[in-house]
Amino acid sequence: MYLKKLEQVSANRTDGKKLQLNLTTNGTTIERVGKSILASTAVRQVNFSTHAYAELPFDEAAENLQNVLDFCRMVAVARPDMYINLRLWNVGDESSNAWNKYMLEQVNKAFGHVDNADKNRADSADKNRATITLEHFCSRHKSFLVEGRIYIHQDSRFEWPEVSGSSPTSTTSQTLKALGSAQPAYLKGTCRALDTHCAILHDGRVVACCLDHSGQITLGHIQENSLAEILTSPMATNIREGFANHELRHPFCQSCKFCKRFK
Ligand code: SF4
Numbered sequence: 001m002y003l004k005k006l007e008q009v010s011a012n013r014t015d016g017k018k019l020q021l022n023l024t025t026n027g028t029t030i031e032r033v034g035k036s037i038l039a040s041t042a043v044r045q046v047n048f049s050t051h052a053y054a055e056l057p058f059d060e061a062a063e064n065l066q067n068v069l070d071f072c073r074m075v076a077v078a079r080p081d082m083y084i085n086l087r088l089w090n091v092g093d094e095s096s097n098a099w100n101k102y103m104l105e106q107v108n109k110a111f112g113h114v115d116n117a118d119k120n121r122a123d124s125a126d127k128n129r130a131t132i133t134l135e136h137f138c139s140r141h142k143s144f145l146v147e148g149r150i151y152i153h154q155d156s157r158f159e160w161p162e163v164s165g166s167s168p169t170s171t172t173s174q175t176l177k178a179l180g181s182a183q184p185a186y187l188k189g190t191c192r193a194l195d196t197h198c199a200i201l202h203d204g205r206v207v208a209c210c211l212d213h214s215g216q217i218t219l220g221h222i223q224e225n226s227l228a229e230i231l232t233s234p235m236a237t238n239i240r241e242g243f244a245n246h247e248l249r250h251p252f253c254q255s256c257k258f259c260k261r262f263k
Pocket of ligand 1: 161190191192193208209210211212252253256257258259
């Protein structure tokens with residue numbers, strides 16, 4: 001965790017704009033690190049990939065979820081300004097239905113959401129506390145209020161960008177080499193990465209966006225370089241200028257379908 005360093009970066013800014021950190025995690029260590037996150041004023045939002053638990057043995061998945069919900073309850077009391085997204089980004093995947101149903105039941109239980117039969121007994125102030133179910137999901141309504149600034153965010157599975165010939169452990173230079181034989185899928189396109197945001201992996205590597213979980217676009221390391229140095233490096237500048245000109249200059253971005261959402 002590099003929260004202290006990032007808090008310092010935020011405090012040192014002279015333009016008055018604070019860094020806003022969004023943490024995205026599978027939450028498996030939240031029992032250990034939750035108090036540090038709560039204490040960090042730089043953290044604006046925490047995203048929990050609770051859909052990942054569908055792949056785990058049930059007991060392990062249930063324990064992880066319980067730890068995440070315990071953290072959410074602490075946030076509701078101690079940090080009501082903090083946003084939490086409980087992600088279920090596997091809607092429509094039938095093999096995940098049993099987990100998703102269980103997960104929503106636990107959230108409803110933890111935050112006192114009542115089913116339709118009991119809803120009539122709830123007063124009008126409680127109408128936001130109706131049970132959240134999978135059936136409520138539709139492409140135009142993906143986010144459901146749980147409590148305060150805690151939300152369930154449902155979405156369908158997306159495809160991770162991947163350069164043909166590279167692997168999750170490939171370095172940037174290996175990825176660039178692999179591109180030599182790969183035909184880029186998309187050359188035209190844009191993205192807001194490196195303009196409104198960048199991402200920092202768990203080991204401190206700074207990358208352009210959170211889709212790059214294996215560091216294919218490693219721009220620097222937060223322990224070795226300042227964030228300003230990293231974001232003004234030749235590679236970062238080249239990628240950012242490309243986006244401004246509707247050019248996907250990095251091979252990893254050329255394999256990205258997510259950026260097709262941006263015009
Ligand atoms: S184009 Fe895709 S892979 Fe590249 S920075 Fe944007 S979201 Fe990430």
